[in-house]
Amino acid sequence: MNTNREYNNPLIEQRADPWVYLHTDGYYYFTASVPEYDRIEVRRAATIEGLAEAEPVVAWRKYDSGPLSANIWAPEIHYIHGKWYIYFAAARTTETNEGLFDHRMYVLENESANPLEGTWVEKGQVKTAWESFALDATTFQHNGVLYYVWAQKDPEIPGNSNLYISEMSNPWTLTGRQTMIARPEHQWEIVGFSVNEGAAVLKRNGRIFISYSGSATDYNYCMGLLAADENSDLLDAVSWTKLPGPVFKTNEENGQYGPGHNSFTVNKEGEDVLIYHARGYKEITGDPLYDPNRHTRAQVFHWNEDGTPDFGVPVKDALKK
Structure with missing residues (x-):
């Protein structure tokens, strides 16, 4: 029988992605999009629950103008080859739309043992095959190779963003093939926007899984899943299989709307934990991107007999004491 640690959700309010x-x-490090989209914060705690009260430290702030001046989105913190890296997307300020959908991907580096200390150095833009809307990068290592997975608009393909994978020669430079491994094709991925974004990697049971999110960032937002054999050529699109349906989606009975843009971790009991954002209401006034109430949530997940993850449904918010 599975024993679930239950988390006091929402874990952290107004933190998306x-x-x-x-x-x-032994520390858990946390970063996310802040409602102002103007900075990158990092915090740490000895437990997942402790992140709720941990003091955030500002690692970087946006510029007043230029390509790093608007909509700082979806930072991720990684430890690679003995240094800390933050991957994030940023746009440029314009008079009309404040840089919306003009994003490019960037990297920060910190040599300190504790990334809440020391200096974050800009390593520049991660260059891909196109100069187009690009965001939501993540990295993972497999068989000694560093891989980069991201979402980008191919000017030749209808829609907003597809998922791509490439090898890296260092934590801020792509090398070799850049392969599209997913594009929005099912009805649940194309509501409002045709989106595959927000990739997160999970290695288990001889396979590499990549979760991702689709559709607009309102209650239609949901998670899908890709899978590849761990011994396959990860740069070959044929190696990746997309599940036909969403694996985590709105649950009106539990009052959870638009769950997605997740990450994975393990709690101190050794249980697998899904970290994601969702709203507690369905109807949004104005642009969903400027509704600040996508809250960070955590819940334990399990595994199916066929070796695939079973995320269940978004759990109800706990009653705050």
Whole structure:
């Protein structure tokens, strides 16, 4: 029988696109989009629950103008080759739309043992095959190779963003093939916007899984799943299989709307934990991107007999004491 640790959700209010990383020092590191989209914060705690009260430290702030001056979205913190890296997307300020959908991907580096200290150095833009809307990068290592997975608009393909994978020669430079491994094709991925974005990697049971999110960022937002054999050529699109239906979606009975843009971690009991954002209401006034109430949530998930993850449904919010 599975024993579930239950979390006091929402774990952290008004933090969308949440990323939690458990480091070898025993701390959980957290970063996410802030409602103002103007800075990158990092916090840490000895437990997942402790992140709720942990003091955030500002790692970086946007510029007043230029390509790093608007809509700082979806930062992720990674530890690679003995240094800390933050991957994020940023746009440029314009008179009409404040840089919306003009995003490019960037990297920060910190050599300190504790990334809440030291200096974050800009390593520049991650260059891809096109100069087009690009965001939501993540990295993972497999068989000694560093991979980069991201969402981008191919000017030749209708829709807003597809998912791509490439090898990296260092934590801020792509090398070799850049392969599209998913594009919005099912009805549940194309409501409002045709989107595959927000990738997160999960390695288990001889396979590499990539979760991602689709559709607009309102109650239609939901999660899908890709899978590849761990021994396959990860740069070959044929290696990746997309599940036909969403694996995590709005649950009106539990009052959870638009769950997505997740990350994965493990709690101190050794249970697998899904970290995601969702809203507690369905109807939104104005642009969903400027509704601040996508809250960070956490819940334990399990595994099916066929070796695939079973995320269940978004759980109800706990009653705050």
